[in-house]
Amino acid sequence: MAGIYIHVPFCRHKCSYCDFTSFPDKIDYAEAYMACVYKEMKMRGEELKDYTFDTVYFGGGTPSYIPPKLILGAMNRIRECFKLTKDAEITLELNPGTIGESKVKTYLQAGINRFSIGLQTAIDEQLADLGRIHNARDYVFATKLLNGQNFSTDVMLGLKNQTKEDVQKTIELAAACGSKHISMYALTVEDGTPIYTDYLNGELPDSDEVAELYDFGRALLSEKGFERYEISNFAKKGYESRHNLNYWKRGEYIGFGVSASSFMRGKRFTNTFDLDEYMKCVISGFYPAVTSEQVSEEDAKFEFVMLALRTREGLSMSEYKTQFGSSIGDDFPNALKKTVQYLELEGERLKIKDEYLYVQNSILIPFMEEER
Ligand code: SF4
Numbered sequence: 001m002a003g004i005y006i007h008v009p010f011c012r013h014k015c016s017y018c019d020f021t022s023f024p025d026k027i028d029y030a031e032a033y034m035a036c037v038y039k040e041m042k043m044r045g046e047e048l049k050d051y052t053f054d055t056v057y058f059g060g061g062t063p064s065y066i067p068p069k070l071i072l073g074a075m076n077r078i079r080e081c082f083k084l085t086k087d088a089e090i091t092l093e094l095n096p097g098t099i100g101e102s103k104v105k106t107y108l109q110a111g112i113n114r115f116s117i118g119l120q121t122a123i124d125e126q127l128a129d130l131g132r133i134h135n136a137r138d139y140v141f142a143t144k145l146l147n148g149q150n151f152s153t154d155v156m157l158g159l160k161n162q163t164k165e166d167v168q169k170t171i172e173l174a175a176a177c178g179s180k181h182i183s184m185y186a187l188t189v190e191d192g193t194p195i196y197t198d199y200l201n202g203e204l205p206d207s208d209e210v211a212e213l214y215d216f217g218r219a220l221l222s223e224k225g226f227e228r229y230e231i232s233n234f235a236k237k238g239y240e241s242r243h244n245l246n247y248w249k250r251g252e253y254i255g256f257g258v259s260a261s262s263f264m265r266g267k268r269f270t271n272t273f274d275l276d277e278y279m280k281c282v283i284s285g286f287y288p289a290v291t292s293e294q295v296s297e298e299d300a301k302f303e304f305v306m307l308a309l310r311t312r313e314g315l316s317m318s319e320y321k322t323q324f325g326s327s328i329g330d331d332f333p334n335a336l337k338k339t340v341q342y343l344e345l346e347g348e349r350l351k352i353k354d355e356y357l358y359v360q361n362s363i364l365i366p367f368m369e370e371e372r
Helices: 027-045 068-081 101-110 124-130 136-146 164-176 195-200 207-223 242-248 275-283 297-308 317-324 333-342 354-371
Strands: 002-008 052-060 083-094 114-120 151-157 181-186 227-230 233-235 253-256 261-264 267-271 289-294 343-346 349-352
Touching: 002 242, 002 261, 027 068, 027 253, 027 275, 052 068, 052 242, 068 083, 068 101, 083 242, 101 136, 114 124, 114 136, 114 164, 136 151, 136 164, 151 164, 151 207, 164 181, 164 207, 181 207, 207 227, 207 233, 207 354, 227 242, 242 297, 253 267, 297 317, 297 354, 333 343, 333 354, 349 354
Parallel strands: 002 052, 002 253, 052 083, 083 114, 114 151, 151 181
Antiparallel strands: 181 233, 227 233, 253 261, 261 267, 267 289, 343 349
16 A cells, blocks of 8 residues: 655744745745645646555645645645545644544545644743644644544753653643553654754753653653654554554555645655745646665665554564565674664564664664765
């Protein structure tokens, strides 16, 4: 099975840490932009007619900022152009500052059956520091509007003045509001974003402090029945994100919209990051991809290892052998020797030991070096 991603690049305001492809002053483009997305889908429809898709993900930007009829239109176009399983997981990212009753009604009509809410923190001063347009009350209001629908909540670590009590309040709020899934991840500070100044001034927690917040949050989530199934993702049983699991399994996906990436038939390609160029390209009947590469076998092996070791399920050695015809021991003998103390074998699955999963990146370095 494969996934579909749609990038909606409009936001009401640019957050102080944001380095994503999002435009705070271009909502007037939304209708014309989505018409281009529909056209791009049509252009891809014929060549992907043999595929069946079982996940759709509207990401951004802020998909809940644009008129909801455009989301409905996108779903109609997807169903027209692609085969979608009956029980497909269809997720929409939702910003609590942009939601109302009639929007939710239209999303449900469109078939959205999972929402991903960007709460980040339940502490209003921290939300203001991040330049978020919502407060904790807006989050509670949004979850009430969803009225029992399946939703996930984003929680961010590494914020200015953030304490364990703040993390606790945030997780407890999400759990009390009925979140079935929590993504808990560290703030990434990018050069050129306003928050970079706070970082330079030493006002943000350092990596050891963030790791402590993570361990604290992880223990609390476990107490509340959220199982960690990937470094940053925790879910109640049966509520893991199928769309993300597909990425970690090196499954195929097709992306639509400005800056969207795809991985199909062993090839990775990414659309232009320039909104005008994207629209001009599609209107003229050209694919908007600006980079495209056939993934080499060496890269594919490393990707397989890197992605599988992010997950609690770990790496299936038989699957590795089926895909590449060689064993992981043949391909990465030195890396395995160097990292043996961090790994464990459960049946035929190779995993990073639970206590080391958070530092997965450094454990992977020897694998990356051996791949080259
Ligand atoms: S809502 Fe998300 S995409 Fe939009 S500006 Fe904030 S961080 Fe960036």
